[in-house]
Amino acid sequence: MEDITKIQVKFSEIDSMRCVWHGSYVKYFEDGRESFGRHYPGIGYADMEREGIYAPVYDLHLHYLKPLGLNDVAVIHTKYKYHIGARLDYEYEIFRESDGALCCTGSTTQLFIDKNGELMLEKPDYFVEWQKKYKV
Numbered sequence: 001m002e003d004i005t006k007i008q009v010k011f012s013e014i015d016s017m018r019c020v021w022h023g024s025y026v027k028y029f030e031d032g033r034e035s036f037g038r039h040y041p042g043i044g045y046a047d048m049e050r051e052g053i054y055a056p057v058y059d060l061h062l063h064y065l066k067p068l069g070l071n072d073v074a075v076i077h078t079k080y081k082y083h084i085g086a087r088l089d090y091e092y093e094i095f096r097e098s099d100g101a102l103c104c105t106g107s108t109t110q111l112f113i114d115k116n117g118e119l120m121l122e123k124p125d126y127f128v129e130w131q132k133k134y135k136v
Contacts, residue, residue, distance in 0.1 A: 001036075001040060001079065001080040001134060001136065002077060002078065002079045002080075003032065003035050003036040003039040003040070003077075003078045004035075004075060004076065004077050004078075005031060005032060005035035005075075005076050005078070006073050006074065006075050006076070006097065007028065007031055007073070007074050007076065008071060008072070008073050008074075009024075009068050009069065009070055009071060009072045009073075009074060010070075011070060013027075014069065014070050018069055018070065019067035019068065019069055020067065020068040020069070020072075020074075022062075022064065025062055025064070025094065025104050025106070026060065026062070028074055028076055028092075028094055028104075029060075029062075029076075029078075029090070029092050029106060029108060031076060032076040032077070032078030032090070032092055033045075033078060033090060033108075035076070035078065036078045036080065036090070040080075040130075040134060042126065042129065042130040042133060043080075043088075043127070043130050047126065048126075051124060051125075051126045052114065052115040053112055053113070053114060053115070053120070053124050053126070054112070054113045055088055055110035055111065055112055055113070056110060056111065056113060057108050057109070057110050058087075058109050058110060058111045059107075059108065059109040060106070060107075060108050060109075061106050061107045061108075062104060062105075062106040063104065063105045063106060064103070064104055065101075065102055065103055065104060065105065066096065066101045066102065066103045067103065068094075068096055068103050072096050072097070072098065073096070073097035073098070074094050074095070074096065074097070074103070075094065075095040075096075075097050076092065076093075076094050077092065077093040077094070077095070078090055078091075078092055079091045079092070080136065081107075082131075082136050083109075085123075086111070086112050086120050086121060086122055086123045086124070086127075087109055087110060087111050087112070088108075088109070088110040088112075089107065089108070089109050089110075090107060090108050090110075091105075091106070091107045092104070092105060092106045092107065092108075093105050112124055112127070
């Protein structure tokens with residue numbers, strides 16, 4: 001399962017070298033997850049919130065390959081990766097639209113937390129239903 005979304009690099013996202021600041025890529029991953037949730041309804045942040053469930057990022061990996069600059073269009077590929085446990089795993093590739101250059105790769109793992117802030121060891125019901133719907 002994959003979603004593709006595009007964003008234009010803003011001035012607030014670049015550093016003194018006129019390249020996208022490294023921390024902005026974490027936001028781009030978030031943009032990718034939000035778009036993924038809209039593309040595959042039932043797993044988005046609003047869906048989780050309705051269920052009283054949250055999924056904070058537990059693990060994050062990034063590999064910077066080529067820079068993005070002001071006004072470049074970043075094409076974010078977000079792929080859901082099935083894992084047997086109660087967690088969300090995504091992989092990312094960010095390309096520069098103008099030349100197709102691969103600029104960044106990475107992954108995140110999110111764990112489910114209930115409304116009391118407790119780690120959920122079992123998959124939430126809504127997530128089980130989502131997995132059935134999309135056959136993952």
